[in-house]
Amino acid sequence: MPLDEREQRILSEIERRFYEEDPDLANTVRSIQRSADSPRTLYLAIAGLLVGVGLTLVTFTFNTWLALAGFVVMVASGTALVQVLRRRAGKAPIGLSAGGAIGEWLREFKSRRGFRR
Numbered sequence: 001m002p003l004d005e006r007e008q009r010i011l012s013e014i015e016r017r018f019y020e021e022d023p024d025l026a027n028t029v030r031s032i033q034r035s036a037d038s039p040r041t042l043y044l045a046i047a048g049l050l051v052g053v054g055l056t057l058v059t060f061t062f063n064t065w066l067a068l069a070g071f072v073v074m075v076a077s078g079t080a081l082v083q084v085l086r087r088r089a090g091k092a093p094i095g096l097s098a099g100g101a102i103g104e105w106l107r108e109f110k111s112r113r114g115f116r117r
Contacts, residue, residue, distance in 0.1 A: 045078075048076065049077040051070075052070045052072075052074025053070070053074050055069065056071050057070075
């Protein structure tokens with residue numbers, strides 16, 4: 001949902017004050033955003049996903065714990081990959097907050113099924 005003109009002005013004012021009051025924190029936030037958008041993050045997520053899949057497939061017959069570790073690496077890297085791709089597409093990262101995408105889906109599901117609180 002786009003912001004109206006008043007909300008846009010308020011947000012701009014907050015941002016301006018933030019940069020004036022704490023420039024060190026503002027620079028830190030900028031550097032974090034740049035590192036999250038770097039190609040290196042994408043390549044690390046892909047490499048982690050491939051390592052996790054390989055480790056799981058190679059070790060599941062003789063070492064269950066190592067295969068489980070590979071699965072955990074695979075899931076974590078896959079999640080990071082999805083987050084990076086969503087960020088690059090200009091979409092918000094996937095969140096589990098009640099007001100986020102899952103919350104909206106649950107409200108829609110309940111309204112279709114006729115559930116009441």
